Amino acid sequence: MFKSNKQKLFRTISFKNSQRKKMSHIVGHFPNNFPDYSPNNTLISEKSLLNRNTSIVLGLNSKWETTSLRLKEIELSDYSIYTGSTGIALLRLLKEPFNKPNLKEVKRLCSLPKLKKRRHTFLCGDAGPLAIGAIACDRLGEIENRNDCLRRLLSLQEEAVDPESDLPNEYLYGRAGYLFSLLFVNKNIDPSPIPENVIQKVIEAMLFIGQKEAKAGKFKCPLMYEWHGKYYLGAAHGVAGILYLLLQAKQYLTESELNDLIKPTIEFLTTTRFANGNYPSSWKSNTDKVQWCHGAPGFVFLFSEAYKVFGEEKYLKLAIEAGEIVWERGLLQKGYSICHGVSGNGYAFLELFQTTKDPKYLYRAAKFAEWCMNYRKENEYHSPDRPLSLFEGIAGPMYFLIDIQDPMNAKFPGFTL
Numbered sequence: 001m002f003k004s005n006k007q008k009l010f011r012t013i014s015f016k017n018s019q020r021k022k023m024s025h026i027v028g029h030f031p032n033n034f035p036d037y038s039p040n041n042t043l044i045s046e047k048s049l050l051n052r053n054t055s056i057v058l059g060l061n062s063k064w065e066t067t068s069l070r071l072k073e074i075e076l077s078d079y080s081i082y083t084g085s086t087g088i089a090l091l092r093l094l095k096e097p098f099n100k101p102n103l104k105e106v107k108r109l110c111s112l113p114k115l116k117k118r119r120h121t122f123l124c125g126d127a128g129p130l131a132i133g134a135i136a137c138d139r140l141g142e143i144e145n146r147n148d149c150l151r152r153l154l155s156l157q158e159e160a161v162d163p164e165s166d167l168p169n170e171y172l173y174g175r176a177g178y179l180f181s182l183l184f185v186n187k188n189i190d191p192s193p194i195p196e197n198v199i200q201k202v203i204e205a206m207l208f209i210g211q212k213e214a215k216a217g218k219f220k221c222p223l224m225y226e227w228h229g230k231y232y233l234g235a236a237h238g239v240a241g242i243l244y245l246l247l248q249a250k251q252y253l254t255e256s257e258l259n260d261l262i263k264p265t266i267e268f269l270t271t272t273r274f275a276n277g278n279y280p281s282s283w284k285s286n287t288d289k290v291q292w293c294h295g296a297p298g299f300v301f302l303f304s305e306a307y308k309v310f311g312e313e314k315y316l317k318l319a320i321e322a323g324e325i326v327w328e329r330g331l332l333q334k335g336y337s338i339c340h341g342v343s344g345n346g347y348a349f350l351e352l353f354q355t356t357k358d359p360k361y362l363y364r365a366a367k368f369a370e371w372c373m374n375y376r377k378e379n380e381y382h383s384p385d386r387p388l389s390l391f392e393g394i395a396g397p398m399y400f401l402i403d404i405q406d407p408m409n410a411k412f413p414g415f416t417l
Contacts, residue, residue, distance in 0.1 A: 028329070030331040036363075036364075044362055048353075067398045081413075084386075090414075094399060103136045110130075117152075120177065121172060121177025124177065156178065160205065180414065183248070199249070210265075221268030222264050235297070240279075244298075244302045244305055263306075274288060279296055279298075279299050291341070297330070297344065319352060331371060337393065338396030338400070347412040375397075
């Protein structure tokens with residue numbers, strides 16, 4: 001009798017769990033019951049800054065104290081920015097960018113002696129720790145250590161500049177991730193130590209491969225990129241993220257590359273939009289997600305940057321329309337993370353605020369920040385595999401909460417220069 005009841009209870013629990021998983025797959029987000037922006041709101045000041053008496057401002061120090069205590073448990077065995085110790089280093093670099101004791105901790109968290117020359121990218125490889133290590137050493141005045149980091153970073157270029165190598169082209173594991181590392185170093189060290197010709201060679205390889213793969217796939221656009229057997233379209237693995245980075249590096253591109261390769265590919269991406277306004281994760285996919293790595297949030301960045309580069313209002317309109325999808329569906333049941341959670345989606349509004357200067361988007365970012373500040377377990381259907389990390393865990397919302405304090409200068413980590 002006991003065994004029978006136990007089996008019945010197990011079946012009931014299993015059914016409920018499967019139903020919740022099924023619904024979260026279908027819905028994916030909580031209803032956004034926040035009131036939308038009005039000029040009379042109490043969150044945003046007349047100067048388009050956060051009011052100093054809001055919970056996002058008043059609670060920041062307390063949130064940092066509790067979060068930083070937990071982050072001391074991070075293991076150095078994973079040194080990546082995405083899930084490991086260098087993600088915490090990047091968070092600390094944002095919090096106190098020139099404090100020398102903090103810079104020493106940043107350097108320690110990069111695990112520079114342990115790097116295995118395993119991967120090339122900023123978020124998931126050696127290039128990220130080497131880039132952040134170089135910046136920390138430069139600010140500490142450790143010139144010899146800085147130069148060693150730069151030498152090791154440049155030593156990774158062989159596969160990145162060779163279009164025949166097996167290196168993919170996306171952000172997390174490919175050339176875009178390596179290119180971001182080079183550009184990030186040049187933006188944060190003066191004078192810029194990475195030679196222009198190295199950056200140009202990486203870009204040339206990316207454009208060459210993009211044209212080759214677009215032809216092979218018979219796409220009606222000049223550039224396309226394959227990863228793991230799919231043509232991903234979004235920010236993390238796909239062409240939208242690659243094009244966004246190339247637009248940020250426009251000083252290294254020719255007019256022909258901008259107008260004959262990148263712009264027509266952006267035009268092609270606009271034709272992939274679902275009827276509901278969102279964008280698929282990959283070519284001919286029905287996957288309808290609203291998170292930085294897949295879907296509308298990543299396209300906000302691409303279209304905003306396209307508007308800045310080409311000056312055409314249609315791109316601003318597309319960015320704003322993608323932002324509406326994020327406002328409607330961006331409070332994700334997956335949780336609070338940067339990669340596939342609410343804090344990452346909040347950055348879409350900061351991008352729109354920086355592009356338009358419209359306080360409505362700062363307000364929307366602030367409402368998502370409130371959601372992150374008021375952590376509730378029931379708003380996180382999927383516990384992160386790496387709960388302390390920058391892109392999956394608690395370090396990501398903390399990064400967002402610090403960044404929003406200076407909204408015109410906020411930058412999505414590892415994605416926006």
